[in-house]
Amino acid sequence: MYKILKKEDLSEQITLFDIEAGDIARKARAGNFFILRTHEQGERIPLTIADFDSGRGTITTVFQKVGKTTNHLGTFNEGDFLTDVIGPLGNHSHIENFGRVVCVGGGVGIAPVYPIARALKEAGNKVTSIIGARSKSILFWEEKMRGVSDDLIVTTDDGSYGTKALVTVPLEEIMMNEKVDLVVAIGPAIMMKFVCKTTEKYNVKTVVSLNSIMIDATGMCGGCRVEIGGETKYTCVDGPEFDGHQVDFDLLMKRLQAYIPEEHTARCGGKGNGGK
Amino acid sequence: MGVNDMEMKIEEKKAKLRVEMREQPPLVRARNFLEVPYGYSPEEAVEEAGRCLTCKNGPCRQGCPVEVDIPAFISLIKEKRFIDACYKVKERNALPAVCGRVCPQEVQCESRCLAGKKGMPVAIGNLEKFVADYEAANGDMKVPDMPKSTGRKVAVIGSGPGGLTCAVDLAKAGHQVTLFEALHKAGGVLSYGIPEFRLPKAIVEREVAYITKLGVEFVPNAVIGKLFTIDELMNGRGYDACFICIGAGLPMFLGIPGENLNGVCSANEYLTRANLMKAYLFPEYDTPIKVGKRVAVLGGGNVAMDSARVALRLGAEKVYRIYRRSLEEMPARKAEVHHAHEEGIEFTLLTNPTRFIDDGKGNVCAVECIKMELGEPDQSGRRRPVPIKGSEFQIEIDVAIPALGTRANPILTKTVPDLMVNRSGYIVAEEGTGMTSKPGVFAGGDIVTGSATVILAMGAGRRAANAVNEYLKWKHWEFK
Ligand SMILES: Cc1cc2nc3c(=O)[nH]c(=O)nc-3n(C[C@H](O)[C@H](O)[C@H](O)COP(=O)(O)OP(=O)(O)OC[C@H]3O[C@@H](n4cnc5c(N)ncnc54)[C@H](O)[C@@H]3O)c2cc1C
Ligand SMILES: Cc1cc2nc3c(=O)[nH]c(=O)nc-3n(C[C@H](O)[C@H](O)[C@H](O)COP(=O)(O)OP(=O)(O)OC[C@H]3O[C@@H](n4cnc5c(N)ncnc54)[C@H](O)[C@@H]3O)c2cc1C
Ligand code: SF4
Ligand code: SF4
Ligand code: FES
Numbered sequence: 001m002y003k004i005l006k007k008e009d010l011s012e013q014i015t016l017f018d019i020e021a022g023d024i025a026r027k028a029r030a031g032n033f034f035i036l037r038t039h040e041q042g043e044r045i046p047l048t049i050a051d052f053d054s055g056r057g058t059i060t061t062v063f064q065k066v067g068k069t070t071n072h073l074g075t076f077n078e079g080d081f082l083t084d085v086i087g088p089l090g091n092h093s094h095i096e097n098f099g100r101v102v103c104v105g106g107g108v109g110i111a112p113v114y115p116i117a118r119a120l121k122e123a124g125n126k127v128t129s130i131i132g133a134r135s136k137s138i139l140f141w142e143e144k145m146r147g148v149s150d151d152l153i154v155t156t157d158d159g160s161y162g163t164k165a166l167v168t169v170p171l172e173e174i175m176m177n178e179k180v181d182l183v184v185a186i187g188p189a190i191m192m193k194f195v196c197k198t199t200e201k202y203n204v205k206t207v208v209s210l211n212s213i214m215i216d217a218t219g220m221c222g223g224c225r226v227e228i229g230g231e232t233k234y235t236c237v238d239g240p241e242f243d244g245h246q247v248d249f250d251l252l253m254k255r256l257q258a259y260i261p262e263e264h265t266a267r268c269g270g271k272g273n274g275g276k
Numbered sequence: 277m278g279v280n281d282m283e284m285k286i287e288e289k290k291a292k293l294r295v296e297m298r299e300q301p302p303l304v305r306a307r308n309f310l311e312v313p314y315g316y317s318p319e320e321a322v323e324e325a326g327r328c329l330t331c332k333n334g335p336c337r338q339g340c341p342v343e344v345d346i347p348a349f350i351s352l353i354k355e356k357r358f359i360d361a362c363y364k365v366k367e368r369n370a371l372p373a374v375c376g377r378v379c380p381q382e383v384q385c386e387s388r389c390l391a392g393k394k395g396m397p398v399a400i401g402n403l404e405k406f407v408a409d410y411e412a413a414n415g416d417m418k419v420p421d422m423p424k425s426t427g428r429k430v431a432v433i434g435s436g437p438g439g440l441t442c443a444v445d446l447a448k449a450g451h452q453v454t455l456f457e458a459l460h461k462a463g464g465v466l467s468y469g470i471p472e473f474r475l476p477k478a479i480v481e482r483e484v485a486y487i488t489k490l491g492v493e494f495v496p497n498a499v500i501g502k503l504f505t506i507d508e509l510m511n512g513r514g515y516d517a518c519f520i521c522i523g524a525g526l527p528m529f530l531g532i533p534g535e536n537l538n539g540v541c542s543a544n545e546y547l548t549r550a551n552l553m554k555a556y557l558f559p560e561y562d563t564p565i566k567v568g569k570r571v572a573v574l575g576g577g578n579v580a581m582d583s584a585r586v587a588l589r590l591g592a593e594k595v596y597r598i599y600r601r602s603l604e605e606m607p608a609r610k611a612e613v614h615h616a617h618e619e620g621i622e623f624t625l626l627t628n629p630t631r632f633i634d635d636g637k638g639n640v641c642a643v644e645c646i647k648m649e650l651g652e653p654d655q656s657g658r659r660r661p662v663p664i665k666g667s668e669f670q671i672e673i674d675v676a677i678p679a680l681g682t683r684a685n686p687i688l689t690k691t692v693p694d695l696m697v698n699r700s701g702y703i704v705a706e707e708g709t710g711m712t713s714k715p716g717v718f719a720g721g722d723i724v725t726g727s728a729t730v731i732l733a734m735g736a737g738r739r740a741a742n743a744v745n746e747y748l749k750w751k752h753w754e755f756k
Contacts, residue, residue, distance in 0.1 A: 221545035254638030262564030
């Protein structure tokens with residue numbers, strides 16, 4: 001089980017896997033995520049199910065190499081096996097015909113936005129997608145996104161491709177010109193924060209998918225807590241999608257930093273904790 | 277033997293002191309994750325067994341929720357038939373190496389021991405641990421003769437002590453058993469909650485190996501309710517019955533300001549990182565944990581105790597146990613309170629946290645507390661703590677671990693609309709059988725009773741296995 005059937009490097013930092021996981025593929029819906037472990041000593045990390053094929057029994061994931069586990073994951077090849085794959089987790093996206101929808105994907109967030117855009121389009125929405133990245137070399141899935149959108153806008157921070165802008169610029173232009181019924185935004189916390197600030201001005205409902213640090217992802221540890229409208233929620237079981245206007249993004253960003261000193265130790269091969 | 281002789285015999289035996297188990301010295305063990313007691317030598321076990329009066333009706337048995345034949349297994353120790361003694365225990369209790377270590381014997385079997393009426397009770401738990409460890413080291417894993425397959429399929433959901441026991445019994449009855457577990461490892465609280473120095477994980481792994489030898493199919497990484505629903509198991513996948521034993525794993529917080537700061541993590545999170553993910557071996561294992569120089573553990577139970585002792589072993593300089601009542605009301609086991617004391621954990625009693633203070637960067641740097649005094653007794657009979665006005669003070673800390681108990685996790689139950697749960701989300705099940713409102717579905721353990729004990733969950737697992745057997749024969753369902 002959990003064999004990697006396909007590996008594709010989408011950019012230097014971003015890799016795609018198709019993983020054999022038939023039962024999960026049959027159950028997965030847009031918006032779900034899964035947990036994996038690379039090896040016996042490995043940690044449990046959450047990744048979004050960016051696509052699924054129940055016929056072939058595979059799930060697709062797109063991940064960015066940011067730290068120890070994701071870098072290790074990047075060394076896996078086709079034919080290798082993952083130690084554990086657990087899912088589908090979290091609530092799936094709420095899909096219906098809202099009318100006019102804008103889907104925003106930033107960086108590796110383009111992958112999780114894809115199945116949502118596709119489902120929204122299938123449900124009859126008019127979908128404009130905005131995908132953005134720091135630079136052309138790390139942009140991926142442009143054609144795939146175009147295939148599930150009525151319009152596609154591409155931005156890069158450095159102007160190496162598409163419009164030189166942050167994703168919030170074209171988003172604001174759209175909202176100035178037409179009535180938008182829903183915005184879905186997935187990307188770095190800071191991007192989602194500013195998307196929400198922009199849409200708040202136009203009073204457009206905005207759904208974001210949060211990426212808290214997780215362990216069990218079944219509601220058992222409380223490690224993934226976030227504050228939504230002043231109330232504590234667990235991203236893994238209450239989310240990962242929330243009403244963006246209610247999210248305390250500053251808290252989320254601080255909590256994402258919680259283990260930076262420890263991760264630093266790990267990278268520098270520091271000493272262990274206590275006894276044997 | 278005349279009455280007088282009997283009296284004489286009792287007097288003689290009582291006079292002998294209980295053979296205490298040698299253990300690591302407090303200041304040494306406080307810095308490692310090795311088991312605290314070393315265990316009996318065979319000589320010590322025989323000596324301690326010699327204190328047992330082999331009472332006819334074995335009053336000790338009534339104190340044990342699964343009625344281990346205590347006089348019989350202890351007699352076998354006296355005869356140095358250690359492996360037979362272990363099998364004797366196993367007739368009633370599939371996990372003696374676990375129970376010998378973690379049962380609260382002082383309120384169970386040992387509380388009824390006749391030798392204890394005037395002197396010290398026989399160390400039943402220690403002896404149980406001894407025979408189980410002896411068997412593990414010297415015997416081979418005996419697989420009983422298995423009956424012919426009944427052709428029936430049963431799904432056991434949750435691999436804690438309740439689920440493990442039920443799976444063993446059902447397999448022995450000839451059913452085809454699949455044990456589904458949400459985590460990547462079996463054992464439930466035995467794996468993720470109870471720390472290595474109280475229950476070495478190798479012991480849990482050995483017990484799990486045993487159930488697979490019995491032919492139980494173990495399926496980790498299966499969150500029932502997400503991957504499959506109960507209906508999918510029973511209809512699509514052909515299971516004739518289900519036993520739900522998923523524990524009460526939802527952590528509670530205080531709901532005070534600052535609780536979401538970095539450095540504040542639930543006992544469940546802290547213990548899961550340390551035990552299941554082996555963060556105490558970080559960075560050899562990848563999962564990090566906040567070590568903390570000054571750690572506050574909030575709450576008075578055994579889970580708080582485990583968290584405090586883990587924090588100490590990870591290298592904390594100072595560990596505070598903050599509890600709003602006094603030592604007397606503390607629900608933690610007395611032996612563990614004693615152990616923690618010896619190891620240098622500081623008990624900050626009659627104190628209640630009121631808020632956590634931010635260092636300006638999103639990390640906790642102190643906890644503000646208020647002093648309490650004991651007022652009138654409440655419903656539980658314990659005196660109710662009331663805050664003393666104006667007595668607020670701060671304790672500097674960098675890690676805080678709320679250990680305030682757990683609740684029912686709805687992840688499975690909310691996907692089974694016809695399964696009756698009570699207002700707190702626990703499954704409603706008949707005590708003697710585990711039958712629920714849904715035909716073919718049984719439940720037991722913490723998800724029915726709320727947080728209890730290992731042996732009670734095992735008892736529920738056994739009773740449910742018997743009831744499942746009956747049900748599979750007659751397919752009769754009557755739930756009151
Ligand atoms: C529901 C959910 C879905 C996710 N989907 C994807 C996805 O589809 N693709 C993808 O590339 N990533 C996704 N993530 C983020 C991914 O889990 C993290 O990148 C990963 O855990 C980092 O592990 P690491 O050991 O490589 O990095 P670490 O060494 O642990 O950390 C390196 C850096 O990553 C940050 N980080 C650590 N853990 C997380 C985390 N859980 N989320 C975000 N940042 C983190 C740290 O703050 C640090 O800056 C998702 C997270 C969640 C909660
Ligand atoms: C830290 C700690 C220390 C303790 N110390 C002691 C002690 O010393 N002595 C004692 O007697 N008792 C102790 N207890 C209590 C004891 O551990 C529990 O009462 C007992 O484990 C309950 O057993 P269970 O089988 O009901 O559930 P659990 O042991 O909780 O196991 C439930 C299992 O079900 C799994 N699960 C949950 N949801 C799903 C799902 N949807 N699908 C599949 N699987 C699922 C969980 O991952 C878990 O593995 C302690 C508890 C804790 C937390
Ligand atoms: S199972 Fe627990 S209560 Fe029963 S005899 Fe053994 S230690 Fe005592
Ligand atoms: S009550 Fe005590 S002395 Fe009597 S049989 Fe049981 S363990 Fe032995
Ligand atoms: S990850 Fe543990 S509760 Fe969400």
